[in-house]
Amino acid sequence: MINIDKILVVDNVSREFPGRKAVTNVSFEVKQGSIHGFLGPNGAGKSTTMRMIAGLLPPTSGEITVLGERVFGDNSNLKNKIGLLPENAPLFLDMSVEKYLHFVAKLHGVKNLNEQVERVMTELSLIDVRRRLIGNLSKGYKQRVGLAQALVYDAPFLILDEPTNGLDPQTVVELRDYIRRLALQKTILFSSHILPEVEQLCDQITIIHQGRVRATGNLTEIHKKFRQGLVLKIGLKMGEDLPDLSHFGKYDVTQEHLVGKEQQFHVIFEDDADCRSELGKYLISCGLNLLTLQVESPELEDIFLQVTETKK
Amino acid sequence: MIWTIWKKEVESYFSSPLAYVLIGLFSLITGIMFFNLLVTYTDGVQAIPQDMAQNISFVEEVVLKLFANINFLFLIFIPLLTMKLFSEEKRLETIDLFWLSPTKEWQVVLAKGLSALSLVVSMLFMTIIFPLIIWGVGVKDLSLLGTSYLSVLLNACCYISLGLFCSSITRNQIISGLLSILGILFLWMITWGGHLNSNYMISEIFNYIGITSHFERILRGLLGTQDIIYYLSFIFIFGFLTVKSLGRRNW
Structure with a gap:
Protein backbone atom coordinates (compact mmCIF):
# COMPACT_ATOMS: atom_id res chain seq x y z
CA MET A 1 0.00 0.00 0.00
CA LYS A 225 19.49 15.24 19.79
CA PHE A 226 22.47 17.54 19.56
CA ARG A 227 21.78 19.45 22.72
CA GLN A 228 24.44 18.49 25.24
CA GLY A 229 22.77 18.87 28.61
CA LEU A 230 20.45 21.74 29.47
CA VAL A 231 21.43 25.16 28.16
CA LEU A 232 19.76 28.02 30.03
CA LYS A 233 19.79 31.73 29.43
CA ILE A 234 19.49 33.51 32.81
CA GLY A 235 18.98 37.25 32.88
CA LEU A 236 19.54 39.25 36.09
CA LYS A 237 19.48 42.95 36.79
CA MET A 238 22.64 44.76 35.72
CA GLY A 239 25.36 44.47 38.36
CA GLU A 240 23.97 41.27 39.94
CA ASP A 241 26.07 38.14 39.90
CA LEU A 242 25.04 34.54 39.55
CA PRO A 243 25.19 32.61 42.86
CA ASP A 244 26.58 29.10 43.22
CA LEU A 245 24.20 26.67 41.48
CA SER A 246 26.11 23.42 42.13
CA HIS A 247 23.29 21.89 44.15
CA PHE A 248 21.29 21.76 40.85
CA GLY A 249 24.02 19.61 39.28
CA LYS A 250 27.34 20.08 37.54
CA TYR A 251 27.27 23.24 35.44
CA ASP A 252 29.35 25.65 33.46
CA VAL A 253 28.83 29.33 32.61
CA THR A 254 29.84 29.66 28.94
CA GLN A 255 28.95 33.29 28.25
CA GLU A 256 28.24 36.40 30.24
CA HIS A 257 27.25 39.68 28.67
CA LEU A 258 25.20 42.80 29.17
CA VAL A 259 22.06 43.27 27.07
CA GLY A 260 20.60 46.71 27.82
CA LYS A 261 20.23 46.78 31.58
CA GLU A 262 20.21 43.02 31.86
CA GLN A 263 23.15 40.84 32.78
CA GLN A 264 22.78 37.62 30.78
CA PHE A 265 24.46 34.28 31.58
CA HIS A 266 24.51 31.15 29.40
CA VAL A 267 24.66 28.20 31.74
CA ILE A 268 25.03 24.58 30.68
CA PHE A 269 23.94 21.89 33.12
CA GLU A 270 25.31 18.43 32.34
CA ASP A 271 22.03 16.84 33.37
CA ASP A 272 19.31 17.86 30.90
CA ALA A 273 16.43 17.57 33.40
CA ASP A 274 14.43 20.79 33.34
CA CYS A 275 15.19 22.53 36.66
CA ARG A 276 13.88 25.98 35.72
CA SER A 277 11.06 26.07 38.28
CA GLU A 278 13.34 25.31 41.27
CA LEU A 279 16.13 27.43 39.88
CA GLY A 280 13.80 30.43 39.47
CA LYS A 281 12.56 30.13 43.03
CA TYR A 282 16.10 29.79 44.31
CA LEU A 283 17.38 32.89 42.47
CA ILE A 284 14.46 34.97 43.77
CA SER A 285 15.03 33.64 47.28
CA CYS A 286 18.61 34.88 46.99
CA GLY A 287 17.19 38.38 46.52
CA LEU A 288 18.11 38.59 42.87
CA ASN A 289 15.97 40.27 40.21
CA LEU A 290 15.28 37.45 37.73
CA LEU A 291 14.45 39.00 34.36
CA THR A 292 14.96 36.05 31.97
CA LEU A 293 14.99 32.30 32.39
CA GLN A 294 14.72 30.24 29.20
CA VAL A 295 16.01 27.10 27.54
CA GLU A 296 18.42 27.85 24.71
CA SER A 297 18.49 25.62 21.63
CA PRO A 298 21.79 25.25 19.88
CA GLU A 299 21.91 27.08 16.51
CA LEU A 300 21.67 24.92 13.41
CA GLU A 301 25.10 26.17 12.54
CA ASP A 302 26.48 24.68 15.77
CA ILE A 303 24.86 21.37 14.98
CA PHE A 304 26.10 21.48 11.40
CA LEU A 305 29.65 22.19 12.50
CA GLN A 306 29.46 19.54 15.19
CA VAL A 307 28.22 16.96 12.69
CA THR A 308 30.64 17.81 9.90
CA GLU A 309 33.72 18.25 12.06
CA THR A 310 33.55 15.49 14.64
CA LYS A 311 33.03 12.69 12.14
CA LYS A 312 35.88 13.54 9.81
CA MET B 1 7.46 15.07 -29.06
CA ILE B 2 9.76 14.57 -32.08
CA TRP B 3 8.09 17.51 -33.86
CA THR B 4 8.56 19.73 -30.76
CA ILE B 5 12.28 18.95 -30.50
CA TRP B 6 12.81 19.16 -34.28
CA LYS B 7 11.16 22.59 -34.37
CA LYS B 8 13.26 23.82 -31.46
CA GLU B 9 16.47 22.57 -33.10
CA VAL B 10 15.71 24.11 -36.50
CA GLU B 11 14.85 27.42 -34.82
CA SER B 12 18.09 27.16 -32.88
CA TYR B 13 20.07 26.69 -36.14
CA PHE B 14 18.42 29.74 -37.69
CA SER B 15 18.66 31.89 -34.58
CA SER B 16 22.46 31.87 -34.93
CA PRO B 17 24.54 32.95 -37.94
CA LEU B 18 25.78 29.36 -38.39
CA ALA B 19 22.92 28.20 -40.63
CA TYR B 20 23.07 31.28 -42.86
CA VAL B 21 26.87 31.14 -43.13
CA LEU B 22 26.83 27.42 -43.98
CA ILE B 23 24.03 27.71 -46.54
CA GLY B 24 25.65 30.79 -48.09
CA LEU B 25 29.09 29.23 -48.22
CA PHE B 26 27.74 25.99 -49.60
CA SER B 27 25.87 27.84 -52.35
CA LEU B 28 28.96 29.87 -53.20
CA ILE B 29 31.30 26.89 -53.39
CA THR B 30 28.89 24.71 -55.37
CA GLY B 31 28.24 27.67 -57.68
CA ILE B 32 31.96 28.04 -58.40
CA MET B 33 32.25 24.28 -58.94
CA PHE B 34 29.31 24.24 -61.32
CA PHE B 35 30.73 27.15 -63.30
CA ASN B 36 34.15 25.49 -63.54
CA LEU B 37 32.69 22.15 -64.62
CA LEU B 38 30.57 23.90 -67.22
CA VAL B 39 33.52 25.87 -68.60
CA THR B 40 35.72 22.75 -68.69
CA TYR B 41 32.97 20.85 -70.49
CA THR B 42 32.36 23.51 -73.15
CA ASP B 43 36.10 24.01 -73.66
CA GLY B 44 36.49 20.24 -74.06
CA VAL B 45 33.64 20.00 -76.53
CA GLN B 46 34.91 22.91 -78.61
CA ALA B 47 38.48 21.58 -78.68
CA ILE B 48 37.63 18.34 -80.48
CA PRO B 49 35.84 17.54 -83.78
CA GLN B 50 32.03 17.66 -83.68
CA ASP B 51 31.50 13.90 -84.28
CA MET B 52 33.79 13.04 -81.38
CA ALA B 53 32.28 15.71 -79.14
CA GLN B 54 28.98 13.82 -79.15
CA ASN B 55 30.71 11.06 -77.17
CA ILE B 56 31.38 13.39 -74.27
CA SER B 57 28.40 13.08 -71.97
CA PHE B 58 27.19 16.28 -70.34
CA VAL B 59 25.67 14.30 -67.47
CA GLU B 60 28.93 12.45 -66.92
CA GLU B 61 31.14 15.51 -67.13
CA VAL B 62 29.04 18.05 -65.26
CA VAL B 63 26.12 16.59 -63.28
CA LEU B 64 27.83 13.54 -61.79
CA LYS B 65 31.04 15.40 -61.03
CA LEU B 66 29.10 18.19 -59.36
CA PHE B 67 27.32 15.77 -57.04
CA ALA B 68 30.55 13.91 -56.29
CA ASN B 69 31.99 17.29 -55.26
CA ILE B 70 28.94 18.03 -53.13
CA ASN B 71 29.55 14.73 -51.34
CA PHE B 72 33.12 15.88 -50.74
CA LEU B 73 31.88 19.19 -49.28
CA PHE B 74 29.75 17.27 -46.79
CA LEU B 75 32.99 16.08 -45.18
CA ILE B 76 33.23 19.53 -43.59
CA PHE B 77 29.68 20.87 -43.66
CA ILE B 78 27.87 18.01 -41.94
CA PRO B 79 30.26 17.70 -38.96
CA LEU B 80 29.81 21.47 -38.53
CA LEU B 81 26.06 20.89 -38.27
CA THR B 82 26.15 17.89 -35.97
CA MET B 83 29.14 18.58 -33.73
CA LYS B 84 27.26 20.53 -31.07
CA LEU B 85 23.95 18.70 -31.13
CA PHE B 86 24.67 16.61 -28.03
CA SER B 87 28.12 17.70 -26.86
CA GLU B 88 27.06 21.27 -26.19
CA GLU B 89 23.89 20.18 -24.42
CA LYS B 90 25.91 17.82 -22.26
CA ARG B 91 28.37 20.57 -21.42
CA LEU B 92 25.62 23.03 -20.50
CA GLU B 93 23.60 20.24 -18.84
CA THR B 94 20.53 21.26 -20.85
CA ILE B 95 20.31 17.64 -22.01
CA ASP B 96 18.86 16.92 -18.54
CA LEU B 97 15.67 18.71 -19.60
CA PHE B 98 14.91 15.79 -21.90
CA TRP B 99 15.68 13.15 -19.29
CA LEU B 100 13.58 14.96 -16.68
CA SER B 101 10.62 14.64 -19.03
CA PRO B 102 9.01 11.44 -20.35
CA THR B 103 10.94 11.91 -23.64
CA LYS B 104 12.83 8.81 -24.79
CA GLU B 105 16.41 8.85 -26.04
CA TRP B 106 15.44 7.64 -29.53
CA GLN B 107 12.98 10.50 -29.91
CA VAL B 108 15.69 13.06 -29.13
CA VAL B 109 18.17 11.37 -31.51
CA LEU B 110 15.62 11.16 -34.33
CA ALA B 111 14.48 14.78 -33.86
CA LYS B 112 18.02 16.13 -33.80
CA GLY B 113 19.00 14.00 -36.80
CA LEU B 114 15.99 15.26 -38.76
CA SER B 115 16.81 18.86 -37.85
CA ALA B 116 20.35 18.47 -39.26
CA LEU B 117 18.90 16.77 -42.34
CA SER B 118 16.51 19.70 -42.78
CA LEU B 119 19.46 22.02 -42.99
CA VAL B 120 21.18 19.75 -45.53
CA VAL B 121 17.97 19.78 -47.59
CA SER B 122 17.96 23.60 -47.39
CA MET B 123 21.54 23.60 -48.72
CA LEU B 124 20.69 21.22 -51.54
CA PHE B 125 17.59 23.24 -52.35
CA MET B 126 19.86 26.13 -53.29
CA THR B 127 21.49 23.93 -55.96
CA ILE B 128 18.19 23.47 -57.84
CA ILE B 129 19.10 26.59 -59.75
CA PHE B 130 21.84 24.65 -61.62
CA PRO B 131 19.53 22.19 -63.44
CA LEU B 132 17.22 25.10 -64.16
CA ILE B 133 20.10 26.99 -65.81
CA ILE B 134 21.08 23.91 -67.79
CA TRP B 135 17.49 23.39 -68.89
CA GLY B 136 17.25 27.05 -69.79
CA VAL B 137 20.25 26.90 -72.15
CA GLY B 138 18.78 23.95 -73.99
CA VAL B 139 20.47 20.88 -72.46
CA LYS B 140 17.58 18.49 -71.99
CA ASP B 141 19.48 15.37 -70.85
CA LEU B 142 19.11 15.49 -67.09
CA SER B 143 18.41 11.78 -66.72
CA LEU B 144 20.44 11.09 -63.58
CA LEU B 145 19.47 14.19 -61.67
CA GLY B 146 16.96 12.42 -59.39
CA THR B 147 19.34 9.64 -58.35
CA SER B 148 22.16 12.17 -57.95
CA TYR B 149 20.13 14.08 -55.38
CA LEU B 150 19.11 10.79 -53.76
CA SER B 151 22.75 9.67 -53.50
CA VAL B 152 23.96 12.81 -51.73
CA LEU B 153 20.90 12.79 -49.45
CA LEU B 154 21.54 9.19 -48.42
CA ASN B 155 25.20 9.96 -47.81
CA ALA B 156 24.16 12.99 -45.76
CA CYS B 157 21.90 10.76 -43.62
CA CYS B 158 24.86 8.45 -42.92
CA TYR B 159 27.20 11.33 -42.08
CA ILE B 160 24.54 12.85 -39.80
CA SER B 161 24.01 9.60 -37.90
CA LEU B 162 27.80 9.24 -37.54
CA GLY B 163 28.05 12.89 -36.45
CA LEU B 164 25.30 12.45 -33.86
CA PHE B 165 27.13 9.50 -32.38
CA CYS B 166 30.41 11.44 -32.20
CA SER B 167 28.57 14.32 -30.54
CA SER B 168 27.01 12.01 -27.98
CA ILE B 169 30.32 10.64 -26.70
CA THR B 170 32.00 13.91 -25.74
CA ARG B 171 31.23 17.24 -24.09
CA ASN B 172 33.64 19.04 -26.40
CA GLN B 173 32.15 20.07 -29.73
CA ILE B 174 35.56 20.51 -31.39
CA ILE B 175 36.48 16.92 -30.56
CA SER B 176 33.05 15.84 -31.73
CA GLY B 177 33.52 17.62 -35.07
CA LEU B 178 37.02 16.21 -35.59
CA LEU B 179 35.83 12.68 -34.81
CA SER B 180 33.04 13.06 -37.38
CA ILE B 181 35.47 14.23 -40.07
CA LEU B 182 37.83 11.36 -39.31
CA GLY B 183 34.90 8.93 -39.34
CA ILE B 184 33.72 10.10 -42.78
CA LEU B 185 37.29 9.98 -44.12
CA PHE B 186 37.61 6.45 -42.78
CA LEU B 187 34.42 5.45 -44.60
CA TRP B 188 35.93 6.69 -47.85
CA MET B 189 39.31 5.12 -47.17
CA ILE B 190 37.80 1.68 -46.66
CA THR B 191 36.77 1.67 -50.32
CA TRP B 192 40.21 2.91 -51.38
CA GLY B 193 41.70 0.09 -49.30
CA GLY B 194 39.52 -2.33 -51.24
CA HIS B 195 40.90 -1.07 -54.52
CA LEU B 196 44.47 -1.60 -53.33
CA ASN B 197 43.89 -5.18 -52.21
CA SER B 198 44.49 -7.93 -54.75
CA ASN B 199 42.35 -10.52 -52.92
CA TYR B 200 38.93 -10.48 -54.59
CA MET B 201 36.93 -11.44 -51.47
CA ILE B 202 38.63 -8.88 -49.24
CA SER B 203 38.34 -6.26 -51.90
CA GLU B 204 34.58 -6.95 -52.22
CA ILE B 205 34.09 -6.82 -48.45
CA PHE B 206 35.92 -3.50 -48.26
CA ASN B 207 33.84 -2.25 -51.14
CA TYR B 208 30.64 -3.16 -49.35
CA ILE B 209 31.63 -1.67 -46.01
CA GLY B 210 32.91 1.56 -47.58
CA ILE B 211 30.31 4.12 -48.57
CA THR B 212 31.85 5.22 -51.87
CA SER B 213 30.88 2.21 -53.97
CA HIS B 214 27.22 2.51 -52.90
CA PHE B 215 27.26 6.24 -53.51
CA GLU B 216 28.69 5.87 -57.00
CA ARG B 217 26.18 3.18 -57.94
CA ILE B 218 23.21 5.31 -56.90
CA LEU B 219 24.75 8.39 -58.47
CA ARG B 220 24.74 6.51 -61.80
CA GLY B 221 21.17 5.39 -61.33
CA LEU B 222 22.05 1.81 -60.38
CA LEU B 223 20.19 1.72 -57.08
CA GLY B 224 20.11 -1.87 -55.81
CA THR B 225 18.70 -3.66 -52.78
CA GLN B 226 22.18 -4.09 -51.29
CA ASP B 227 22.63 -0.31 -51.36
CA ILE B 228 19.30 0.33 -49.65
CA ILE B 229 20.17 -2.28 -46.99
CA TYR B 230 23.61 -0.71 -46.56
CA TYR B 231 22.28 2.82 -46.01
CA LEU B 232 19.40 1.77 -43.76
CA SER B 233 21.60 -0.43 -41.60
CA PHE B 234 24.32 2.23 -41.37
CA ILE B 235 21.84 4.88 -40.23
CA PHE B 236 20.17 2.45 -37.84
CA ILE B 237 23.44 1.19 -36.30
CA PHE B 238 24.81 4.66 -35.58
CA GLY B 239 21.38 5.86 -34.42
CA PHE B 240 21.24 2.87 -32.07
CA LEU B 241 24.79 3.51 -30.80
CA THR B 242 23.87 7.16 -30.15
CA VAL B 243 20.80 6.11 -28.17
CA LYS B 244 22.94 3.69 -26.15
CA SER B 245 25.64 6.30 -25.61
CA LEU B 246 23.07 8.78 -24.29
CA GLY B 247 21.57 6.09 -22.09
CA ARG B 248 24.99 5.48 -20.54
CA ARG B 249 24.25 8.17 -17.97
CA ASN B 250 22.20 5.42 -16.38
CA TRP B 251 25.19 3.18 -15.80
Missing part, protein backbone atom coordinates in the same frame (compact mmCIF):
# COMPACT_ATOMS: atom_id res chain seq x y z
CA ILE A 2 1.27 3.45 -0.90
CA ASN A 3 2.14 5.56 2.08
CA ILE A 4 1.26 9.00 0.75
CA ASP A 5 2.41 10.58 3.99
CA LYS A 6 5.98 10.10 2.77
CA ILE A 7 6.36 11.62 -0.65
CA LEU A 8 10.02 10.53 -0.89
CA VAL A 9 11.75 7.52 0.60
CA VAL A 10 15.49 7.13 0.02
CA ASP A 11 16.40 3.66 1.23
CA ASN A 12 20.03 2.71 1.76
CA VAL A 13 21.16 4.34 -1.45
CA SER A 14 24.79 4.29 -2.60
CA ARG A 15 26.37 5.68 -5.73
CA GLU A 16 29.85 4.93 -6.94
CA PHE A 17 31.80 6.66 -9.68
CA PRO A 18 35.02 5.20 -11.08
CA GLY A 19 37.52 5.40 -8.25
CA ARG A 20 35.30 7.04 -5.64
CA LYS A 21 32.12 6.64 -3.67
CA ALA A 22 29.89 9.70 -3.95
CA VAL A 23 27.23 8.59 -1.44
CA THR A 24 27.11 5.60 0.86
CA ASN A 25 24.00 4.00 2.36
CA VAL A 26 21.99 7.19 2.38
CA SER A 27 18.52 6.86 3.90
CA PHE A 28 15.97 9.55 4.67
CA GLU A 29 12.34 10.41 4.12
CA VAL A 30 10.47 13.51 3.10
CA LYS A 31 6.98 14.04 4.45
CA GLN A 32 4.23 15.29 2.20
CA GLY A 33 3.65 19.02 2.41
CA SER A 34 6.97 19.78 4.10
CA ILE A 35 9.99 21.80 3.09
CA HIS A 36 12.85 19.43 3.74
CA GLY A 37 16.28 21.02 4.07
CA PHE A 38 19.20 19.08 2.63
CA LEU A 39 22.44 20.29 4.14
CA GLY A 40 26.04 19.45 3.62
CA PRO A 41 29.36 21.06 2.77
CA ASN A 42 30.64 21.17 -0.82
CA GLY A 43 31.26 17.70 -2.21
CA ALA A 44 29.15 16.04 0.49
CA GLY A 45 27.00 14.25 -2.11
CA LYS A 46 23.95 16.55 -2.09
CA SER A 47 23.74 17.12 -5.84
CA THR A 48 24.42 13.45 -6.62
CA THR A 49 21.62 12.41 -4.26
CA MET A 50 19.26 15.01 -5.75
CA ARG A 51 20.04 13.88 -9.29
CA MET A 52 19.34 10.29 -8.28
CA ILE A 53 16.00 11.31 -6.75
CA ALA A 54 15.09 13.21 -9.93
CA GLY A 55 15.83 10.10 -12.01
CA LEU A 56 18.88 11.50 -13.80
CA LEU A 57 21.38 9.13 -12.22
CA PRO A 58 20.62 5.62 -11.04
CA PRO A 59 21.96 4.49 -7.67
CA THR A 60 24.56 1.73 -7.59
CA SER A 61 22.49 0.12 -4.84
CA GLY A 62 19.44 0.92 -2.77
CA GLU A 63 16.05 2.18 -3.78
CA ILE A 64 14.34 5.53 -4.18
CA THR A 65 10.57 5.86 -4.23
CA VAL A 66 8.61 9.01 -4.96
CA LEU A 67 4.86 8.99 -4.30
CA GLY A 68 5.12 5.25 -3.75
CA GLU A 69 6.64 4.58 -7.19
CA ARG A 70 10.20 3.46 -7.85
CA VAL A 71 12.15 6.25 -9.53
CA PHE A 72 14.01 3.87 -11.83
CA GLY A 73 11.06 1.63 -12.56
CA ASP A 74 9.16 1.58 -15.84
CA ASN A 75 7.03 4.60 -15.02
CA SER A 76 7.65 7.55 -17.31
CA ASN A 77 4.55 9.18 -15.81
CA LEU A 78 6.52 9.74 -12.59
CA LYS A 79 8.71 12.20 -14.52
CA ASN A 80 5.80 14.63 -14.60
CA LYS A 81 5.51 14.47 -10.82
CA ILE A 82 9.07 15.58 -10.01
CA GLY A 83 10.33 19.08 -10.74
CA LEU A 84 14.07 19.72 -10.49
CA LEU A 85 15.98 22.96 -10.39
CA PRO A 86 19.61 21.77 -10.55
CA GLU A 87 22.52 23.83 -9.30
CA ASN A 88 23.12 24.97 -12.92
CA ALA A 89 19.68 25.66 -14.32
CA PRO A 90 19.29 23.87 -17.69
CA LEU A 91 18.53 26.89 -19.88
CA PHE A 92 18.67 27.31 -23.65
CA LEU A 93 20.30 30.71 -23.85
CA ASP A 94 19.23 31.34 -27.45
CA MET A 95 15.52 30.96 -26.65
CA SER A 96 13.12 33.56 -25.33
CA VAL A 97 11.69 32.97 -21.85
CA GLU A 98 8.21 32.26 -23.17
CA LYS A 99 9.34 29.89 -25.94
CA TYR A 100 11.57 28.01 -23.51
CA LEU A 101 8.75 27.48 -21.03
CA HIS A 102 6.43 26.40 -23.85
CA PHE A 103 9.09 23.93 -24.97
CA VAL A 104 9.51 22.42 -21.49
CA ALA A 105 5.73 22.23 -21.02
CA LYS A 106 5.37 20.44 -24.37
CA LEU A 107 8.09 17.94 -23.39
CA HIS A 108 5.99 17.10 -20.34
CA GLY A 109 2.81 16.86 -22.38
CA VAL A 110 1.09 19.72 -20.54
CA LYS A 111 -2.43 20.11 -21.94
CA ASN A 112 -3.43 23.65 -20.96
CA LEU A 113 -0.09 24.93 -22.20
CA ASN A 114 -0.69 28.67 -22.55
CA GLU A 115 -2.47 28.81 -19.21
CA GLN A 116 0.35 27.05 -17.34
CA VAL A 117 3.08 29.15 -18.95
CA GLU A 118 1.18 32.35 -18.16
CA ARG A 119 0.68 31.16 -14.58
CA VAL A 120 4.37 30.50 -13.83
CA MET A 121 5.49 33.65 -15.62
CA THR A 122 3.06 35.70 -13.53
CA GLU A 123 3.98 33.97 -10.27
CA LEU A 124 7.70 34.46 -10.88
CA SER A 125 7.39 38.01 -12.28
CA LEU A 126 8.68 37.01 -15.71
CA ILE A 127 5.96 38.72 -17.73
CA ASP A 128 8.11 41.77 -18.45
CA VAL A 129 10.97 39.66 -19.85
CA ARG A 130 8.85 37.02 -21.62
CA ARG A 131 10.15 37.89 -25.10
CA ARG A 132 13.77 38.44 -24.11
CA LEU A 133 16.46 35.87 -24.85
CA ILE A 134 17.44 33.93 -21.73
CA GLY A 135 21.11 34.53 -22.49
CA ASN A 136 20.58 38.28 -22.08
CA LEU A 137 18.94 38.05 -18.65
CA SER A 138 20.54 38.74 -15.27
CA LYS A 139 21.48 35.83 -13.00
CA GLY A 140 18.44 36.43 -10.80
CA TYR A 141 16.07 36.25 -13.77
CA LYS A 142 17.85 33.19 -15.15
CA GLN A 143 17.31 31.46 -11.81
CA ARG A 144 13.63 32.41 -11.90
CA VAL A 145 13.34 30.94 -15.40
CA GLY A 146 15.06 27.78 -14.11
CA LEU A 147 12.53 27.57 -11.30
CA ALA A 148 9.68 28.26 -13.74
CA GLN A 149 10.89 25.31 -15.81
CA ALA A 150 10.49 23.03 -12.78
CA LEU A 151 7.00 24.41 -12.08
CA VAL A 152 5.48 24.67 -15.52
CA TYR A 153 4.14 21.10 -15.49
CA ASP A 154 2.78 21.48 -11.96
CA ALA A 155 4.74 18.62 -10.35
CA PRO A 156 3.69 17.94 -6.74
CA PHE A 157 7.29 17.30 -5.62
CA LEU A 158 10.04 19.85 -6.17
CA ILE A 159 13.77 19.44 -5.78
CA LEU A 160 15.65 22.72 -5.51
CA ASP A 161 19.43 22.50 -5.49
CA GLU A 162 20.78 25.68 -3.89
CA PRO A 163 18.19 27.91 -5.57
CA THR A 164 19.35 31.13 -3.93
CA ASN A 165 23.06 30.60 -4.52
CA GLY A 166 24.84 33.67 -5.91
CA LEU A 167 21.75 35.90 -6.06
CA ASP A 168 21.41 39.45 -4.78
CA PRO A 169 19.75 39.88 -1.34
CA GLN A 170 16.48 41.23 -2.74
CA THR A 171 16.04 38.33 -5.16
CA VAL A 172 16.95 35.90 -2.36
CA VAL A 173 14.19 37.32 -0.14
CA GLU A 174 11.66 37.21 -3.00
CA LEU A 175 12.59 33.64 -3.91
CA ARG A 176 12.39 32.50 -0.28
CA ASP A 177 8.93 34.02 0.06
CA TYR A 178 7.88 32.33 -3.14
CA ILE A 179 9.23 28.96 -1.97
CA ARG A 180 7.34 29.40 1.31
CA ARG A 181 4.12 30.03 -0.62
CA LEU A 182 4.83 27.07 -2.90
CA ALA A 183 5.05 24.78 0.12
CA LEU A 184 1.34 25.32 0.71
CA GLN A 185 0.66 23.19 -2.38
CA LYS A 186 3.83 21.19 -2.91
CA THR A 187 6.48 19.18 -1.12
CA ILE A 188 9.96 20.62 -1.47
CA LEU A 189 13.41 19.13 -1.01
CA PHE A 190 15.67 22.13 -0.67
CA SER A 191 19.44 22.20 -0.46
CA SER A 192 21.35 25.22 0.74
CA HIS A 193 24.61 26.34 2.27
CA ILE A 194 22.89 29.16 4.10
CA LEU A 195 21.91 27.70 7.45
CA PRO A 196 19.67 30.56 8.68
CA GLU A 197 17.77 30.18 5.40
CA VAL A 198 17.20 26.50 6.12
CA GLU A 199 16.12 27.31 9.67
CA GLN A 200 13.65 29.86 8.34
CA LEU A 201 12.19 27.70 5.60
CA CYS A 202 12.43 24.07 6.62
CA ASP A 203 10.63 21.99 9.17
CA GLN A 204 12.60 18.83 8.44
CA ILE A 205 16.28 18.51 7.63
CA THR A 206 18.86 15.96 6.55
CA ILE A 207 22.55 16.64 7.05
CA ILE A 208 24.88 14.78 4.73
CA HIS A 209 28.64 14.72 5.04
CA GLN A 210 31.25 12.74 3.11
CA GLY A 211 28.46 10.87 1.33
CA ARG A 212 26.75 9.70 4.52
CA VAL A 213 23.67 10.95 6.33
CA ARG A 214 24.74 12.34 9.71
CA ALA A 215 21.38 13.51 10.97
CA THR A 216 17.83 13.48 9.65
CA GLY A 217 14.41 14.36 10.96
CA ASN A 218 12.41 17.15 12.47
CA LEU A 219 14.39 20.29 13.20
CA THR A 220 13.28 20.32 16.86
CA GLU A 221 14.21 16.66 17.28
CA ILE A 222 17.63 17.29 15.79
CA HIS A 223 18.10 20.23 18.10
CA LYS A 224 17.17 17.99 21.00
